[in-house]
Amino acid sequence: MTQDENDIILLAHGSGGKLSHELVENRFLPFLSNPVLAKLDDSAVFEVGGRIAFTTDSYVVNPLFFPGGDIGKLAVCGTVNDLSMSGAVPLYMSLALIIEEGLPMKELEQVLQSIKATADETGTQIITGDTKVVSHGQADKLFINTAGIGIVPDDINVSGAGARIGDKIILSGTIGDHGIAIMSLREGLKFSVPVESDCQPLNKLVQQMLEVSSTIRCLRDPTRGGLATTLNEIATQSQKGIFINEAAVPVKEAVRAACELLGLDPLYIANEGKLVAVVESSEADKILASMKRNLCGKDAAIIGEITAEHAGKTIMKTRLGSSRMLDMLSGDLLPRIC
Amino acid sequence: MKFVDEYQDNELAGKIASEIATLSTIPIKLMEFCGGHTHAIMRYGLRQLLPENIEMRSGPGCPVCVTANADLDKAIALSLLPNTIVTTFGDMIRVPGSYSSLQQARARGADIRIVYSTTDALEIARNNPEKAVIFIGIGFETTAPTVAAAILRAQKEGIENFSVLSCHKLTPPVIRALLESGEVKIDGIICPGHVCVITGSRPYEFISREYKIACAISGFEPLDILLCVYKLVKQIENGSPRMEIAYSRAIKPEGNKPALKLMNEVFEPADTVWRGIGTVPCSGLRIKATYQCFDAAKIFKINMKPARENKACRCGDILRATATPVECPLFGKACTPEKPIGPCMVSSEGACAAYYQYRRPEKEHDAA
Ligand code: SF4
Numbered sequence: 001m002t003q004d005e006n007d008i009i010l011l012a013h014g015s016g017g018k019l020s021h022e023l024v025e026n027r028f029l030p031f032l033s034n035p036v037l038a039k040l041d042d043s044a045v046f047e048v049g050g051r052i053a054f055t056t057d058s059y060v061v062n063p064l065f066f067p068g069g070d071i072g073k074l075a076v077c078g079t080v081n082d083l084s085m086s087g088a089v090p091l092y093m094s095l096a097l098i099i100e101e102g103l104p105m106k107e108l109e110q111v112l113q114s115i116k117a118t119a120d121e122t123g124t125q126i127i128t129g130d131t132k133v134v135s136h137g138q139a140d141k142l143f144i145n146t147a148g149i150g151i152v153p154d155d156i157n158v159s160g161a162g163a164r165i166g167d168k169i170i171l172s173g174t175i176g177d178h179g180i181a182i183m184s185l186r187e188g189l190k191f192s193v194p195v196e197s198d199c200q201p202l203n204k205l206v207q208q209m210l211e212v213s214s215t216i217r218c219l220r221d222p223t224r225g226g227l228a229t230t231l232n233e234i235a236t237q238s239q240k241g242i243f244i245n246e247a248a249v250p251v252k253e254a255v256r257a258a259c260e261l262l263g264l265d266p267l268y269i270a271n272e273g274k275l276v277a278v279v280e281s282s283e284a285d286k287i288l289a290s291m292k293r294n295l296c297g298k299d300a301a302i303i304g305e306i307t308a309e310h311a312g313k314t315i316m317k318t319r320l321g322s323s324r325m326l327d328m329l330s331g332d333l334l335p336r337i338c
Numbered sequence: 339m340k341f342v343d344e345y346q347d348n349e350l351a352g353k354i355a356s357e358i359a360t361l362s363t364i365p366i367k368l369m370e371f372c373g374g375h376t377h378a379i380m381r382y383g384l385r386q387l388l389p390e391n392i393e394m395r396s397g398p399g400c401p402v403c404v405t406a407n408a409d410l411d412k413a414i415a416l417s418l419l420p421n422t423i424v425t426t427f428g429d430m431i432r433v434p435g436s437y438s439s440l441q442q443a444r445a446r447g448a449d450i451r452i453v454y455s456t457t458d459a460l461e462i463a464r465n466n467p468e469k470a471v472i473f474i475g476i477g478f479e480t481t482a483p484t485v486a487a488a489i490l491r492a493q494k495e496g497i498e499n500f501s502v503l504s505c506h507k508l509t510p511p512v513i514r515a516l517l518e519s520g521e522v523k524i525d526g527i528i529c530p531g532h533v534c535v536i537t538g539s540r541p542y543e544f545i546s547r548e549y550k551i552a553c554a555i556s557g558f559e560p561l562d563i564l565l566c567v568y569k570l571v572k573q574i575e576n577g578s579p580r581m582e583i584a585y586s587r588a589i590k591p592e593g594n595k596p597a598l599k600l601m602n603e604v605f606e607p608a609d610t611v612w613r614g615i616g617t618v619p620c621s622g623l624r625i626k627a628t629y630q631c632f633d634a635a636k637i638f639k640i641n642m643k644p645a646r647e648n649k650a651c652r653c654g655d656i657l658r659a660t661a662t663p664v665e666c667p668l669f670g671k672a673c674t675p676e677k678p679i680g681p682c683m684v685s686s687e688g689a690c691a692a693y694y695q696y697r698r699p700e701k702e703h704d705a706a
Binding site: 186247263265310313315318320322324325327 | 347348351352374377380381382383384386387454558559560674675676686687695696697698699
């Protein structure tokens with residue numbers, strides 16, 4: 001066996017003893033160090049002022065590395081995006097890892113590297129953390145939990161409940177990329193144009209949008225459950241109707257092809273770097289134009305509007321001009337048999 | 339950008355729909371055999387584009403739905419045997435059998451794993467040599483060849499702990515059984531696109547030749563289906579039923595010969611029970627005696643309680659095309675995708691699930 005193959009996570013790395021300390025000092029700090037974290041106290045102590053947004057999420061993905069990202073990037077983007085969707089400027093994050101024994105150290109370092117790069121890109125700092133190692137079979141390689149804190153500027157109030165009749169709905173780009181990237185990897189599907197996950201931080205895009213308009217009522221990132229589920233959440237929360245035009249929803253050709261093959265619907269497939277915004281109708285074009293200037297929003301489009309009819313429901317005009325209900329995802333997404 | 343094209347779909351669909359309306363003069367009933375077609379029809383609201391004299395009925399083309407309770411019960415019983423791993427496609431796990439479901443068996447400790455393909459099931463068998471790994475083989479001519487390939491692979495690699503509970507079904511015999519029963523008068527049939535990729539169009543030619551019923555094979559894009567309906571209406575109006583391929587980008591009359599060869603190497607036709615339809619001669623696939631060491635039905639002897647049906651559920655009628663989901667009193671009320679009572683509400687290819695998920699806004703209260 002080579003040196004590298006022996007360099008794996010052992011149960012003892014989670015014992016709290018010498019190996020644990022070594023793991024933190026030699027593997028974690030080199031990537032993540034900042035003045036607060038480096039103190040290695042039991043809690044991070046820091047100052048913030050104003051209204052605070054606070055969120056947490058756990059990340060489980062198989063495989064750990066996929067085209068367009070990995071679990072580390074996903075964990076940072078997920079929390080940064082959740083904070084951004086409440087209009088907050090993300091500042092600090094916690095990072096907790098549950099590692100299955102046997103994980104190659106090299107893979108762990110790759111994940112940490114990507115956490116570091118994404119945190120830097122978003123201007124956030126990891127200021128507290130934890131690691132547990134579990135025995136073989138009790139976890140699938142690596143689970144991550146992150147929590148994040150951000151500040152919400154005084155004049156910003158975005159919430160699903162804020163949607164008003166006549167407001168426009170903007171989607172920041174193509175849907176289904178993340179889910180299809182993962183699924184095609186798992187199913188061994190190859191496409192002439194490979195689908196990459198859209199995993200990306202949206203905080204800069206959101207800041208830019210909030211700068212050009214004060215009429216952004218609601219922001220959401222359509223992750224698990226896809227666009228259809230997010231729209232239904234907004235409809236329920238606001239008790240308004242939602243009407244969208246399927247033909248206006250951008251979907252990459254490769255994603256559409258994969259969906260046809262697997263019998264799936266892009267409207268229900270997970271995204272990791274897209275947002276839905278509900279905005280005042282008269283400002284919609286201006287906001288759209290500013291989104292298109294950001295790489296994360298270059299394919300942004302107005303896909304529908306808020307209606308008085310069908311309160312609490314989402315209605316879709318299909319590609320063929322007929323209309324129907326668009327329900328939330330129920331159960332799991334499963335490829336067809338026939 | 340490619341997605342702009344969809345606006346043109348809209349225009350083309352309108353054109354085909356108005357051609358259909360002009361051409362169609364008499365009330366007709368068309369059956370889409372395949373659950374995938376039912377879903378596309380509902381998803382794109384195609385019925386809204388068709389004139390009122392054209393009625394669409396879904397047929398027995400959902401593999402999960404047509405699996406008889408006795409077969410489901412067997413799968414559940416197998417999962418409860420010690421030292422076994424049952425592998426299955428995801429939809430199956432939630433389908434209620436006579437007394438329980440695979441999902442409930444799993445909660446009680448059975449090792450049941452969802453797989454996306456037989457390759458995954460084989461991999462599980464390779465990694466767990468001390469356990470019996472049973473794959474629940476459901477599906478039509480589309481999946482049977484892949485299962486046959488897995489069995490041949492297991493034989494070649496000497497994976498002795500792998501076996502298959504074959505509940506595979508063949509589509510032409512069941513279409514014949516439906517037409518023979520005369521229970522529902524069908525004027526035209528949309529034949530199953532994916533199945534015909536394997537079988538070719540020939541096994542379906544009897545529909546027009548012997549029963550004088552219009553038939554065409556369709557793909558799964560909304561325009562494919564509209565075009566297929568157009569062809570069927572034309573055949574009916576002209577009184578000239580024949581087999582037409584409206585999916586020529588994928589179908590050859592003789593089908594996919596290597597896949598058929600694989601299937602016929604491992605399986606042979608046998609009488610089998612379809613939910614709601616009963617025993618249909620030579621409509622199932624059983625594993626040939628040569629491969630019986632991979633046949634879970636032969637390896638494991640289990641005593642089964644007699645299967646029973648939930649009387650309130652009308653899946654049987656729906657699969658025979660004698661009723662539509664909205665005619666079931668439980669539809670959308672006691673029975674929803676979250677709390678399904680019958681398989682047609684569970685499966686992603688089930689008619690009830692399609693009617694429910696894609697119901698029209700105007701009629702949301704009576705859920706049509
Ligand atoms: S709605 Fe439910 S109970 Fe009624 S036929 Fe369909 S699956 Fe059975």
